Amino acid sequence: xxxxxxxxxxxxxxxxxxxxxxxxxxxxxxxxxxxxxxxxxxxxxxxxxxxxxxxxxxxxxxxxxxxxxxxxxxxxxxxxxxxxxxxxxxxxxxxxxx
Numbered sequence: 001x002x003x004x005x006x007x008x009x010x011x012x013x014x015x016x017x018x019x020x021x022x023x024x025x026x027x028x029x030x031x032x033x034x035x036x037x038x039x040x041x042x043x044x045x046x047x048x049x050x051x052x053x054x055x056x057x058x059x060x061x062x063x064x065x066x067x068x069x070x071x072x073x074x075x076x077x078x079x080x081x082x083x084x085x086x087x088x089x090x091x092x093x094x095x096x097x098x
Contacts, residue, residue: 017053019045023054025091062078
């Protein structure tokens, strides 16, 4: 499947900050389970940066964002984006280093 996304933009959005790979690996390790914005631990991503970084994954089409009526919680679900293959490969490369 060919994606019409600028490689420079994907690279900047996906790996422009160290916490992006850490949070992507955390999401990947969870499988396809839904999670809420403040759920990633601080050692994965500072809570002050979580919303911004998760929205980048939404922009890339890797996550969908859900807000429930009457609740302030923001939930995310992974998509079937082929960009997750990059994270799967990174997880294999990182192996025991995590």
